[in-house]
Amino acid sequence: MMKRLLTIVCAAGIAAATIGAANAAAKNVILMVSDGWSYGSVDASNYWQGKTQSYQGSGWTHYAMSTYSANNPAGYSPSQAWVSDGMGGLKPNQSYLKTGATDSASAITAMLTGIKNYDGQLNWSTSGAPLTTVAEVYKQNGGAVGAVSTVNWTHATPGGVMAHNSSRNNYSQIATEMIASGMDVIMGAGNPWFDDNGKPLSTPKYGNVGQSNWDNLTGGASGYTLLQTRAQFIDLATGATPAKVCGTFQAYSTAQQGRSGYSSSDKPGYDPLNGNVPTLREMALGALNVLDNNTTGFFVMMEGGAVDWAAHANQTSRIIEEQMDFDLAVDSVIAWVETFSSWDDTLVIVTGDHGNGMITGPNGETSVVNNGVGVMPGLKWNSGSHTNELVPLYVKGAGSELFAQYATGLDPVRGAYIDNTDIFKVARKCAPVPEPASILALLVGVAGMGGFVTRVRR
Numbered sequence: 001m002m003k004r005l006l007t008i009v010c011a012a013g014i015a016a017a018t019i020g021a022a023n024a025a026a027k028n029v030i031l032m033v034s035d036g037w038s039y040g041s042v043d044a045s046n047y048w049q050g051k052t053q054s055y056q057g058s059g060w061t062h063y064a065m066s067t068y069s070a071n072n073p074a075g076y077s078p079s080q081a082w083v084s085d086g087m088g089g090l091k092p093n094q095s096y097l098k099t100g101a102t103d104s105a106s107a108i109t110a111m112l113t114g115i116k117n118y119d120g121q122l123n124w125s126t127s128g129a130p131l132t133t134v135a136e137v138y139k140q141n142g143g144a145v146g147a148v149s150t151v152n153w154t155h156a157t158p159g160g161v162m163a164h165n166s167s168r169n170n171y172s173q174i175a176t177e178m179i180a181s182g183m184d185v186i187m188g189a190g191n192p193w194f195d196d197n198g199k200p201l202s203t204p205k206y207g208n209v210g211q212s213n214w215d216n217l218t219g220g221a222s223g224y225t226l227l228q229t230r231a232q233f234i235d236l237a238t239g240a241t242p243a244k245v246c247g248t249f250q251a252y253s254t255a256q257q258g259r260s261g262y263s264s265s266d267k268p269g270y271d272p273l274n275g276n277v278p279t280l281r282e283m284a285l286g287a288l289n290v291l292d293n294n295t296t297g298f299f300v301m302m303e304g305g306a307v308d309w310a311a312h313a314n315q316t317s318r319i320i321e322e323q324m325d326f327d328l329a330v331d332s333v334i335a336w337v338e339t340f341s342s343w344d345d346t347l348v349i350v351t352g353d354h355g356n357g358m359i360t361g362p363n364g365e366t367s368v369v370n371n372g373v374g375v376m377p378g379l380k381w382n383s384g385s386h387t388n389e390l391v392p393l394y395v396k397g398a399g400s401e402l403f404a405q406y407a408t409g410l411d412p413v414r415g416a417y418i419d420n421t422d423i424f425k426v427a428r429k430c431a432p433v434p435e436p437a438s439i440l441a442l443l444v445g446v447a448g449m450g451g452f453v454t455r456v457r458r
Contacts, residue, residue: 025399026347026430027297029134030333031111031423034326035104035157036308037352039392039414040359040379043368044316045323048268050373053327054334055350055394059343063407064390064417067354069106070116070126076100076388078411090413091366092389094382098358101386104308105168107353107420108160108301114424122156122174123164130164134424135299137431139182144294146185147178148283150255150325151305152208153188153248154178157353161301172210179213179222179246185287185300187247189277191228194250196258198274205252217246227286233278236286245290249277256325257306257318266317267376268324280304280329288336296432302329311356314381319357343397347430349423351393358382358389366413390414402426 034041046052056062066076081097082090102110103119110116112133117124123131135145139162147158154163154171162181163174171190178186190208193201206214216222225242227233233247249255251274261271278286284302291298304326310319330350337346361369362378369378390411395403406422 025402025426026345026397027432028292028341028346029299029399029427029430030346030348031299031301031427032303032326032330032333032348032350033108033157033301034304034307034323034350034352035151036311036354036356036386037304037323037391038355038357038359038387038389040368041307041311041319041323041357042392043370044359044377044379045320045327047368047370047372047377048320048374049324054331055396060394060396061400061403063393063395063403064409064411064414065351065393065422066390066409066417066419067102067107067110068100068116068388069102069110069119071106071119072100072102072388074100076390076409078409081389082412085365089366091364092358092360094358094360094364097355097387097389098383098385100388102354102388103168103386104156104353105160108157110420111353111423112160112301112427114421114428116421120168121166122160122168124166128166133160133162134427134431135161135301136181137428138297138299141432142294142296143432144184144291144296144298145181146183146287146291146298146300147187147303148185148280148287148300149188149303149305150257150280150322151188151303151309152190152253153186153246154190154208155188155305157303157305158186158188158301171208172206172213175209175213179216179224182244184243184294184298185245185247185290186224187227187233187245187249187283187287188305189249189251189253189255191248191250191252194252196251196253197260198251198276208252209248217248222246230276230278230282233282233286237282237289241290241293245286247278247283247286251277254306254309255279257309257315257322262313262315262318264316268317268320270317280325281332284329284332285336288333288340292340299427299431302333304329307352308356311359312384314357314384316376316379316381337397345398347395347397347399347426349393349395349427351423352391353420355387355389355391357384358387390417393418399426399430402429
């Protein structure tokens with residue numbers, strides 16, 4: 001009888017291990033968000049450079065993704081998104097796609113909680129209650145968490161990793177919650193002592209972080225090691241790693257996009273870059289060097305945040321600059337996975353939170369025109385706002401196959417597509433804890449085994 005009982009107990013243990021393994025599709029999840037990108041902005045950058053990107057190559061899976069929020073209950077309609085181009089093909093239905101767009105707050109909420117909410121609210125449900133992000137699940141169960149951005153780190157997308165607020169504009173409150181959450185890595189702009197040209201200010205502007213938060217960071221009361229210079233960010237990638245890092249580089253709003261000197265005739269790199277701020281690649285490598293100290297695993301969101309800002313301003317040269325910076329960061333993440341981790345341990349998701357600018361070819365056609373390497377591509381900006389168009393998503397690594405079950409939408413131009421809430425569904429399966437339904441099933445099974453043992457004894 002004791003032998004039979006031990007067999008049953010062992011079976012229960014195996015079942016528990018199996019459930020854990022089934023959910024742990026990846027040890028690490030790296031979500032890379034080019035905020036405001038679109039098929040058009042990616043093509044424009046590629047044509048300027050004369051190449052496609054690593055994430056568009058072999059081993060990567062591509063889907064399109066819908067991005068609408070709870071403000072648009074009708075969602076995205078493939079049949080309404082396209083109209084005849086008069087030549088047997090299709091072109092974007094601009095009047096449709098320029099309505100019903102999400103904002104970044106509701107977009108990151110959907111991606112990290114799996115729930116649609118109202119625009120302008122950060123991890124805040126339509127009923128007025130806070131929502132749990134997948135990053136919080138990681139943190140609550142021993143994993144590490146990070147948020148990295150080229151815009152101020154209290155902005156909607158980085159703030160949405162751990163903060164909850166009924167308004168995305170409550171930057172000081174968002175900063176307070178991010179710091180209190182114990183996030184392992186926070187990086188971005190927002191430095192109160194520098195302008196968008198990276199020049200020192202005589203009077204600080206605390207709007208992006210709040211004076212009390214900044215005083216706690218500089219005075220050491222926050223528990224974070226504060227990085228400000230580019231050299232400190234670069235050193236973090238190879239040097240000793242503090243337990244918690246808040247990197248607030250020396251610019252107020254953006255790393256590069258907000259610098260002065262832009263002209264519509266510019267080409268990428270025409271205006272000198274701010275030399276005192278890190279690239280997204282440099283921040284990404286430093287962040288990974290901190291996060292991989294956690295043996296349980298980590299979740300990190302890395303954002304090319306100013307792609308969106310350039311799109312709002314219809315700045316062709318600068319959206320290419322920002323997209324190139326993002327793509328170099330993706331390349332560095334790929335190299336890190338292949339050198340310090342593996343595709344069996346890490347899932348990399350490359351996507352955007354929404355479209356912006358409604359980029360088309362010069363005559364409203366679907367595709368941007370390739371004019372050759374180093375020549376500005378032919379395109380037209382049709383909006384200065386977000387769009388409800390599908391955005392590209394590329395995945396590789398452990399758990400990437402899980403997206404296939406959610407790619408149930410079919411667009412006549414973009415093909416199979418998922419919804420942004422599906423990112424949460426996949427990432428949640430990778431979190432270092434069984435899903436509640438699995439735990440319940442396990443407990444029921446063990447209870448049943450216990451009843452069986454009792455009956456045998458009788």
